[in-house]
Amino acid sequence: MKPSRFRYFxxxxxxxxxxxxxxxxxxxxVLAGGQSLMALMNMRLARPAALIDLNEIGELAYxxxxxxxxxxGAMTRDASLERDMLAAERFPLLVExxxxxxxxxxxxxxxxxxSLAHADPAAELPAVMLALDAEFEIRGGAGSRTIAARxxxxxxxxxxxxxxxxxxxxxxxxxxxxAGSAFxxxxxxxxxxxxxxxxxxxxxxxxxxxxxxxxxxxSVGPTPVRPQAAxxxxxxxxxxxxxxxxxxxxxxxxxxxxxxxxxxxxxxxRNLAGVMAERALAxxxxxxxxxx
Amino acid sequence: xxxxxxxxxxxxxxxxxHMFLEARRSLxxxxxxxxxxxxTNAGCEQxxxxxxxxxxxxxxxxxxxxxxxxxxxxxxxxxxxxxRNGKMHPLQEAFWEQQALQCGFCTPGFLMTAYELLRENPxxxxxxxxxxxxxxxxxxxxxxxxxxxVKAAASxxxxxxxxxxxxxxx
Numbered sequence: 360m361k362p363s364r365f366r367y368f369x370x371x372x373x374x375x376x377x378x379x380x381x382x383x384x385x386x387x388x389v390l391a392g393g394q395s396l397m398a399l400m401n402m403r404l405a406r407p408a409a410l411i412d413l414n415e416i417g418e419l420a421y422x423x424x425x426x427x428x429x430x431x432g433a434m435t436r437d438a439s440l441e442r443d444m445l446a447a448e449r450f451p452l453l454v455e456x457x458x459x460x461x462x463x464x465x466x467x468x469x470x471x472x473x474s475l476a477h478a479d480p481a482a483e484l485p486a487v488m489l490a491l492d493a494e495f496e497i498r499g500g501a502g503s504r505t506i507a508a509r510x511x512x513x514x515x516x517x518x519x520x521x522x523x524x525x526x527x528x529x530x531x532x533x534x535x536x537x538a539g540s541a542f543x544x545x546x547x548x549x550x551x552x553x554x555x556x557x558x559x560x561x562x563x564x565x566x567x568x569x570x571x572x573x574x575x576x577x578s579v580g581p582t583p584v585r586p587q588a589a590x591x592x593x594x595x596x597x598x599x600x601x602x603x604x605x606x607x608x609x610x611x612x613x614x615x616x617x618x619x620x621x622x623x624x625x626x627x628x629r630n631l632a633g634v635m636a637e638r639a640l641a642x643x644x645x646x647x648x649x650x651x
Numbered sequence: 652x653x654x655x656x657x658x659x660x661x662x663x664x665x666x667x668x669h670m671f672l673e674a675r676r677s678l679x680x681x682x683x684x685x686x687x688x689x690x691t692n693a694g695c696e697q698x699x700x701x702x703x704x705x706x707x708x709x710x711x712x713x714x715x716x717x718x719x720x721x722x723x724x725x726x727x728x729x730x731x732x733x734x735r736n737g738k739m740h741p742l743q744e745a746f747w748e749q750q751a752l753q754c755g756f757c758t759p760g761f762l763m764t765a766y767e768l769l770r771e772n773p774x775x776x777x778x779x780x781x782x783x784x785x786x787x788x789x790x791x792x793x794x795x796x797x798x799x800x801v802k803a804a805a806s807x808x809x810x811x812x813x814x815x816x817x818x819x820x821x
Binding site (some may be wrong): 360361362363364365366367368390393394397398400401402409410412414438461462463464465467468548549550551 | 677696699704715717767783785
């Protein structure tokens with residue numbers, strides 16, 4: 360129940376973090392909020408030889424305007440995101456999802472970048488970023504690169520981050536006008552990892568039909584899932600129970616490998632994801648109708 | 652190896668400590684083993700149970716999910732910091748009066764979480780209390796008495812604040 364030994368370094372800016380990461384070799388990891396990594400280290404499921412602590416990098420904690428959308432620094436705590444006025448105004452989905460992450464005592468430490476880089480398929484923010492068509496800024500020894508959320512998540516706890524790279528920012532492009540969103544999840548205890556969770560974005564055309572619908576699902580596969588068939592069949596439809604039921608069926612059909620464990624079988628989770636998608640879409644459309 | 656030990660300065664319940672710590676040790680273990688503050692309990696050590704909850708710069712955190720060296724230049728408050736001059740905090744009084752504990756293992760975590768709640772929201776409704784305490788697990792009480800105790804403490808504290816609007820109940 361105690362972490363194994365490691366060398367500890369505090370990075371004061373991103374350059375220093377990248378340099379330290381390179382110097383400390385393959386077994387070094389960055390430490391963001393630590394709310395997943397430290398639990399894994401306590402159980403010795405992770406045994407990094409060195410930790411590069413990012414918590415003193417103040418320049419990575421921000422939520423700011425970006426081309427009509429939002430740029431979020433990797434070390435932004437979930438507790439900050441859930442209280443951020445700009446995020447609440449532009450992307451209430453992010454705020455709603457941040458509130459669903461663990462409990463307040465977790466969210467005071469957990470970070471946006473940490474959640475994305477850790478890539479737990481049960482986590483909320485990866486699914487939300489996928490639904491929002493976000494892109495991530497990554498820094499490494501060779502410089503910066505940008506990668507789309509859809510290309511970033513590779514499998515259970517697997518991303519396209521190479522050794523020596525640090526995720527520094529998530530950018531969320533502006534939504535269409537008349538868009539609404541919702542995040543819903545079902546967990547056995549409030550704040551626990553969801554058995555299934557759904558982020559939905561619905562944008563309406565002037566005539567009231569669906570211009571675009573997007574879904575991001577968590578806890579139902581090795582990565583967050585974007586069920587494109589369900590999204591495609593909603594385009595041009597009139598919002599309503601018929602449309603949501605059809606999308607729900609498409610979501611269920613799209614999920615072939617939800618995890619199966621003592622808390623819920625694969626079949627149960629698949630069905631639950633369908634039900635949550637139906638509800639999230641209805642709520643998102645309702646909210647879209649309230650936006651001019 | 653040199654980088655495995657780190658010098659830190661941390662203030663715990665108002666007292667500043669200078670320590671030289673192995674980096675891998677949790678804040679939880681250092682509070683308990685080095686500072687003798689055994690009120691903070693080690694439960695699951697993976698962030699699920701809430702029994703190790705303390706305040707870091709006034710905000711609740713899991714002390715099992717933070718390395719002690721990360722508390723360098725920060726302020727920590729543990730359950731031992733609640734009582735003043737040998738007198739229990741109104742929350743502690745209320746837990747006693749309402750029989751909000753049986754074995755008591757989870758109690759420090761509940762107290763620190765409830766302390767933060769009442770500071771931010773002096774008269775929470777039942778739903779708000781349940782929501783705030785949802786990250787703390789109690790295996791004895793069934794929670795009802797804990798909820799009642801938080802309500803009672805809120806009422807005592809707001810009455811005290813109305814009589815004397817100074818810091819007597821903080």
